[in-house]
Amino acid sequence: MSNVSPVLLDEQLCFSIYSASKKFNHFYQSALAPFGLTYPQYIALLVLWEDAPLTVHQLGDRLELDSGTLTPLLKRLEKQGWVERVRSRTDERQVLIHLTDMATAKRDEVYARIGQCQSLLGMSDDEINSMMTKLVTVKQQLDEVSNNRKIAKEVDKTL
Amino acid sequence: MSNVSPVLLDEQLCFSIYSASKKFNHFYQSALAPFGLTYPQYIALLVLWEDAPLTVHQLGDRLELDSGTLTPLLKRLEKQGWVERVRSRTDERQVLIHLTDMATAKRDEVYARIGQCQSLLGMSDDEINSMMTKLVTVKQQLDEVSNNRKIAKEVDKTL
DNA sequence: GACAATTTAATTGTATACAATACTCTCGAA
DNA sequence: TTCGAGAGTATTGTATACAATTAAATTGTC
Structure with missing residues (x-):
């Protein structure tokens, strides 16, 4: 540690x-x-x-x-x-x-x-769209991690 | 309108x-x-x-x-x-x-x-840094608009 | 040193967020 | 048809956020 x-x-x-x-x-x-x-x-x-x-x-x-x-x-x-x-x-x-x-x-x-x-x-439309595209990816990752309960498993492992 | x-x-x-x-x-x-x-x-x-x-x-x-x-x-x-x-x-x-x-x-x-x-x-460091750079720009714009009271002026104009 | 202006936290009031629970209504199975 | 599971909304309790106000302490100025 x-x-x-x-x-x-x-x-x-x-x-x-x-x-x-x-x-x-x-x-x-x-x-x-x-x-x-x-x-x-x-x-x-x-x-x-x-x-x-x-x-x-x-x-x-x-x-x-x-x-x-x-x-x-x-x-x-x-x-x-x-x-x-x-x-x-x-x-x-x-x-x-x-x-x-x-x-x-x-x-x-x-x-x-x-x-x-x-x-x-x-802000140009391009800038806005580019940001939103990246944010979609981040949000999908966050959803996936939550839905798959990866964190819950981690928690269990740690406790 | x-x-x-x-x-x-x-x-x-x-x-x-x-x-x-x-x-x-x-x-x-x-x-x-x-x-x-x-x-x-x-x-x-x-x-x-x-x-x-x-x-x-x-x-x-x-x-x-x-x-x-x-x-x-x-x-x-x-x-x-x-x-x-x-x-x-x-x-x-x-x-x-x-x-x-x-x-x-x-x-x-x-x-x-x-x-x-x-x-x-x-997420790779590159992806994270790229997002954060863009967010800094957005936040600076938001700060500038607020600090310069552009919106307040708009409000006054409209009312 | 007195005192007004400023600074710093805390408090009050309003508005989200959301988990957990309660309550009502609907629908399907026996 | 009746009862139990599930759906839809409201409520309760906790935790932010933040504007506006209050209260106490400090500082600058005379």
Whole structure:
């Protein structure tokens, strides 16, 4: 155990991503200030603008969030007038998330504002696509490691 | 406003980063399960292993976190025996975060475990460095936009 | 030395995240 | 048809994040 090399924060890819994620969050919070939306609320609306209504479960699949996060988030969006949560009649377990008229009406305004703010970042489509391609690879690796329970096995071995 | 193009979630770099960040978080949570550490707790220890003791403020500078996040996090680390929070005698405003003997003793064990788990990801140093370089650029852009208050101006213009 | 401005942590309030649990509803098999 | 397994959502509990405020200590200036 004496030949273990030190782990430096600044050399960690995870910290770069963690930090970038927080900065993006802050960036969108500012960009969306006129609408009073947080970043997670915004991406929920993005998915709904693509394809509403959706059940909580379907929305969660797209956003990679569970009902523990989405239920309160959607209640806040409902309170602010963006969505309506309607218990499905055909299957009373499900709650359908509908966009309000206000949300539909403001869609292009939000799109436009996001477009303006993103252009301030000055990133080319090539740069963005290149990054996203690499991120897909990283995420696939992370999924694979989790799904295969490689870590769980490691844990068992260690304990 | 009618010629605004739709914003698709899957085309958003921010969502790729947001999603990757959450997956990394989960990955480290599993990797660190034998030690009962969360990812933010782990990176706090990383910085302290590099250079303890540090004030809350200094630690926050490295981690990009403020006292609102760090105070409760450090109290939890203290309760679990990793650190000690000691009010500075020379400047009573400051709280110095010291590593406990247990934390010092377990350092190499944690380093080794992280090394093992990271190797499961199968990423080369080149791939990691290439990603981090690109992320640095993105983060600089995000910082610049925030610092220059470009968005604030946009907001003012719009409102 | 007095005191206003600043610095440093802690606290408060709001909003995610997510594991674990509870609760209701649906559906299929006996 | 009835009951048990499973699905879908909500709730609970813990842990971040961060803006805004508070409180205490220090510093600079007169």
